[in-house]
Amino acid sequence: MRQSSVLLVGLAIAGVVAPLSGLYPLFLMKCLAFALFAAAFNFFTGYVGLLSIGHAAFFGMGAYVTGHAAKIWGFPTELALATSLGAGAVLGLVIGGMAIRRQGIYFAMITLAMAQMIYFFCVQAPFTGAEDGLQRIPRGTLLGVFDLGNDMALYGVVLVLALAAVWALQRIMEAPFGHVLLAIRDNEARAISLGYDVKSYKLAAFVLSAAVAGLAGGLKALTLGLASLPDVHWTQSGAVILMCLLGGLGTPLGPIIGAILVVTLEGKLASMGAVQIGPLAIDFSTKVPIVIGLIFMCCVLLFRKGIVGEFIAAVERQSAQRRNGRPA
Amino acid sequence: MLDRNASALALDSATAAARADTVLEARGLKKEFHGFVAVAGVDLSVRRGSIHALIGPNGAGKTTVFNLLTRFIAPTAGRINFEGEDITSELPAALARRGIVRSFQISAIFPHLSVHENIRIALQQRIVSPLRFWGGGEAVSKLEPRTSDVLEQFELENVAHLRAGELAYGQKRTLELATTVATDPKLMLLDEPTQGLGHEDVDRITDLIKRVAAGRTVLMVEHNMRMVARIADRISVLRRGEKIAEGSYDEVSVDPQVVEAYLGSRARRREQTP
Ligand SMILES: Nc1ncnc2c1ncn2[C@@H]1O[C@H](COP(=O)(O)OP(=O)(O)O)[C@@H](O)[C@H]1O
Ligand SMILES: [Mg+2]
Numbered sequence: 001m002r003q004s005s006v007l008l009v010g011l012a013i014a015g016v017v018a019p020l021s022g023l024y025p026l027f028l029m030k031c032l033a034f035a036l037f038a039a040a041f042n043f044f045t046g047y048v049g050l051l052s053i054g055h056a057a058f059f060g061m062g063a064y065v066t067g068h069a070a071k072i073w074g075f076p077t078e079l080a081l082a083t084s085l086g087a088g089a090v091l092g093l094v095i096g097g098m099a100i101r102r103q104g105i106y107f108a109m110i111t112l113a114m115a116q117m118i119y120f121f122c123v124q125a126p127f128t129g130a131e132d133g134l135q136r137i138p139r140g141t142l143l144g145v146f147d148l149g150n151d152m153a154l155y156g157v158v159l160v161l162a163l164a165a166v167w168a169l170q171r172i173m174e175a176p177f178g179h180v181l182l183a184i185r186d187n188e189a190r191a192i193s194l195g196y197d198v199k200s201y202k203l204a205a206f207v208l209s210a211a212v213a214g215l216a217g218g219l220k221a222l223t224l225g226l227a228s229l230p231d232v233h234w235t236q237s238g239a240v241i242l243m244c245l246l247g248g249l250g251t252p253l254g255p256i257i258g259a260i261l262v263v264t265l266e267g268k269l270a271s272m273g274a275v276q277i278g279p280l281a282i283d284f285s286t287k288v289p290i291v292i293g294l295i296f297m298c299c300v301l302l303f304r305k306g307i308v309g310e311f312i313a314a315v316e317r318q319s320a321q322r323r324n325g326r327p328a
Numbered sequence: 329m330l331d332r333n334a335s336a337l338a339l340d341s342a343t344a345a346a347r348a349d350t351v352l353e354a355r356g357l358k359k360e361f362h363g364f365v366a367v368a369g370v371d372l373s374v375r376r377g378s379i380h381a382l383i384g385p386n387g388a389g390k391t392t393v394f395n396l397l398t399r400f401i402a403p404t405a406g407r408i409n410f411e412g413e414d415i416t417s418e419l420p421a422a423l424a425r426r427g428i429v430r431s432f433q434i435s436a437i438f439p440h441l442s443v444h445e446n447i448r449i450a451l452q453q454r455i456v457s458p459l460r461f462w463g464g465g466e467a468v469s470k471l472e473p474r475t476s477d478v479l480e481q482f483e484l485e486n487v488a489h490l491r492a493g494e495l496a497y498g499q500k501r502t503l504e505l506a507t508t509v510a511t512d513p514k515l516m517l518l519d520e521p522t523q524g525l526g527h528e529d530v531d532r533i534t535d536l537i538k539r540v541a542a543g544r545t546v547l548m549v550e551h552n553m554r555m556v557a558r559i560a561d562r563i564s565v566l567r568r569g570e571k572i573a574e575g576s577y578d579e580v581s582v583d584p585q586v587v588e589a590y591l592g593s594r595a596r597r598r599e600q601t602p
Contacts, residue, residue: 195424
């Protein structure tokens with residue numbers, strides 16, 4: 001069986017079981033939106049090997065566009081979500097088109113700079129609602145029939161869309177196109193010398209990644225009924241990097257696990273309030289960035305491959321030992 | 329007036345006939361790195377169907393010439409013709425699609441892909457495109473027989489499912505040659521294909537190159553003189569960015585400048601290592 005099929009079936013089972021086990025649909029939808037965001041980021045940075053520090057631009061714009069389309073233009077929900085996909089793709093083409101010729105840190109810096117420009121645009125532009133953001137975004141109906149005001153109904157839609165997108169990304173990696181991306185990551189000069197236009201391949205991957213990140217933003221806006229400046233802020237780009245590093249960059253499942261962990265942790269910290277540790281009273285709800293930053297450091301220092309990456313490495317070590325018939 | 333036109337025409341057809349024999353022609357090829365002249369106006373003609381060797385001491389500019397010919401770096405001056413067309417300003421991937429495929433002195437494999445995948449990547453270039461990100465698996469699976477052929481031809485069947493990075497050094501170099509040949513190039517540029525190999529592997533790779541050179545043209549950088557003597561039809565010698573001699577092995581090996589260049593550099597090396 002293909003890895004993409006295994007991933008789809010596994011996640012579908014988890015997605016059905018989770019709400020039955022008593023977890024709140026709203027929390028689960030937030031997890032799904034960020035898991036999709038992380039999967040989109042991983043599709044580019046994990047498989048192409050270039051660090052983007054600008055993915056918040058796609059996520060945030062996706063959220064704004066969906067919010068605006070649903071609230072102001074009165075678009076049906078399906079169409080409002082489709083616009084977030086389109087907005088991500090267009091923005092990806094523009095930013096990617098400028099950055100893709102660069103290597104390493106220069107690529108990262110250009111994505112960051114462009115994303116900052118998008119952020120300041122959002123601060124100024126009238127349609128984003130400035131500091132207030134777009135609030136009370138209507139969820140609408142599915143195909144004009146099913147009312148999505150019900151959390152469980154919306155959860156069903158978000159789950160299906162997120163799974164479809166995650167599956168599609170993995171399927172692309174299993175297609176010849178994905179093999180070319182891995183080859184480019186492995187030895188770019190050789191890929192060129194075999195006749196591949198590596199810049200076009202990288203740009204295509206960037207646009208796909210940006211489109212799906214936009215969709216993730218759209219799902220988030222619909223779920224929480226809110227699109228606001230933190231969605232486009234550079235810390236959101238940092239958060240998605242953390243999710244992927246924590247779970248395992250360049251693995252299909254890692255980013256999803258990483259996203260769920262970070263969303264859960266943020267929720268827990270925010271609800272913890274002040275905690276008395278010895279003589280210190282620490283209000284964790286205001287210390288989320290510090291805790292996340294510490295986790296980030298541990299990640300980089302202790303398990304560089306992330307949870308799923310370290311697991312795969314351990315399994316490979318085991319099987320290598322068995323093959324060689326001796327302990328390491 | 330009429331006369332002059334006629335003689336110009338006669339001259340044109342004569343050079344055209346000579347050109348038909350020449351696959352690749354470089355004129356006045358020059359490369360400066362921040363004022364340091366690595367290649368100083370080299371002319372090079374590679375005859376169709378030949379094995380042409382480019383030799384010279386370390387740092388002579390051989391790899392740089394390869395980089396210029398395949399447009400991995402832009403020349404400071406000079407022009408390059410391939411099959412009569414000016415390709416001086418073309419992109420490297422486009423040159424590969426025209427049939428000029430190179431290998432690298434350091435490494436030309438995809439270490440994290442399997443041997444099988446390495447060859448398939450070389451073969452599938454013609455049928456995938458950046459816009460065709462969905463599907464395409466069926467078209468590529470039709471390449472399976474061709475992939476097996478290549479594996480067999482290069483005796484890599486037994487390691488087909490290993491990661492290329494896990495291969496023994498000699499097998500890595502074989503795989504490089506295999507993927508280069510798999511693209512069915514008109515002109516292969518091989519940068520030191522036997523560098524770092526033991527005697528047996530050198531002989532094996534030499535035989536392979538001779539075999540796959542049938543019906544193609546090969547331009548190679550090589551240090552192993554025994555191998556060059558065995559298979560090269562024509563040899564160009566570079567020293568400090570300039571071409572100092574050209575001809576068959578017998579001609580070149582007795583050229584005083586060549587002897588001086590080689591003995592000179594060897595003598596200098598001996599001085600450096602007490
Ligand atoms: N990218 C570069 N920047 C600066 N100098 C270079 C570069 N590439 C090659 N050189 C210099 O050009 C000279 C020729 O190098 P090279 O073509 O690699 O020699 P060869 O392959 O004949 O051993 C060397 O002195 C090398 O240091
Ligand atoms: Mg060299």
